[in-house]
Amino acid sequence: MVVLSQPLVENFSHIRTCKHNTSSGHVYTGIIPVIDLLDPEANTLIIKACQEFGFFKVVNHGVPIETITKLESEAVKFFNLSQIEKDKAGPANPFGYGSKRIGSNGDVGWVEYLLFTTNPELAHQKSITIPGNSLLFWALVNEYINAVRNMGCMVLEKIAEGLRVEPKNLLSRMLRDEKSDSCFRLNHYPPYPELLQALSGRNLIGFGEHTDPQVISVVRSNNTSGLQISLKDETWLSVPPDPFSFFTNVGDSLQVMSNGRFRSVRHRVLANSLKSRVSMIYFGGPPLSEKIAPLSCLMEEQDERILYNEFTWSEYKKSAYKTRLGDNRLSLFEKK
Numbered sequence: 001m002v003v004l005s006q007p008l009v010e011n012f013s014h015i016r017t018c019k020h021n022t023s024s025g026h027v028y029t030g031i032i033p034v035i036d037l038l039d040p041e042a043n044t045l046i047i048k049a050c051q052e053f054g055f056f057k058v059v060n061h062g063v064p065i066e067t068i069t070k071l072e073s074e075a076v077k078f079f080n081l082s083q084i085e086k087d088k089a090g091p092a093n094p095f096g097y098g099s100k101r102i103g104s105n106g107d108v109g110w111v112e113y114l115l116f117t118t119n120p121e122l123a124h125q126k127s128i129t130i131p132g133n134s135l136l137f138w139a140l141v142n143e144y145i146n147a148v149r150n151m152g153c154m155v156l157e158k159i160a161e162g163l164r165v166e167p168k169n170l171l172s173r174m175l176r177d178e179k180s181d182s183c184f185r186l187n188h189y190p191p192y193p194e195l196l197q198a199l200s201g202r203n204l205i206g207f208g209e210h211t212d213p214q215v216i217s218v219v220r221s222n223n224t225s226g227l228q229i230s231l232k233d234e235t236w237l238s239v240p241p242d243p244f245s246f247f248t249n250v251g252d253s254l255q256v257m258s259n260g261r262f263r264s265v266r267h268r269v270l271a272n273s274l275k276s277r278v279s280m281i282y283f284g285g286p287p288l289s290e291k292i293a294p295l296s297c298l299m300e301e302q303d304e305r306i307l308y309n310e311f312t313w314s315e316y317k318k319s320a321y322k323t324r325l326g327d328n329r330l331s332l333f334e335k336k
């Protein structure tokens, strides 16, 4: 079992809270679609899940459990280092170690993290110093990213088949491109004092609600709850943790390419008062120069209104990094 030491830091009065949603009676947990990648019907089921939730769980994913656990234990070792040691890998601007600050526009959460890019053109992270056995650390990160990217690509190929768009690798090639501008994040949500939660009667926000700007995100966490997704009726759904499966989110870029058929799902993480949550997220993004627009082959047959203006991933990213976490980033790109 993975054990993390003391919670980080002292003062969290500036971190937002939200009501316990158990009291509202709106916590459904059994409705998250589960996709078995070996199921011959997986294409159709993924399409349904992307339309209804923008979110699903993947089983029979083919990622070896050792690839996951080896990286998790290195991540835990890192987060257990002293603050002084961890700060050597920071600040996250945007890549590197960050604590509580998310992005550069004033968002904060009860979280610490390591954020990396997979884009070889962006040299920033060459200067990230990982204390300890950094060679091993980078080798495990690369092994993990390769395995999870493959899984993400399998999902995107099934989506292309399900949507009947050609070629089959129309979406996955963006992630496989050597210039793919993807990123990878290791998050640690320390437990926070239960007494404080009881006093305020509220949950502390680990990572505030947002959508992911990329194409798809693949999330794996340890066995600690906290992730919630927003449903179509705007209620929050708590996602029961499953350390042996992956959760996949539709990102803003895929919402655009599907001309709004798929939902880029809003999600957030609540801090847990008892246990540390450790998550690893691969954000599959296109090369910076890739044009993102509703897929014309999707709309040929129908007289469908095009909902978004075309943009390059670089333009969208630049615009996204100027926003606050919870903003609706796509609204600027909607066709009037």
Ligand code: GA4
Pocket: 094, 102, 103, 104, 105, 107, 115, 183, 185, 210, 211, 212, 213, 214, 283, 320, 321, 322, 323, 324, 325
């Ligand atoms: C949300 C998804 C990914 O975690 C991320 C985040 C990024 C960051 O942490 O630097 C952003 C956020 C994310 C979107 C809006 C901007 C940028 C923080 C923020 C306030 C790495 C990403 O690609 O976009």
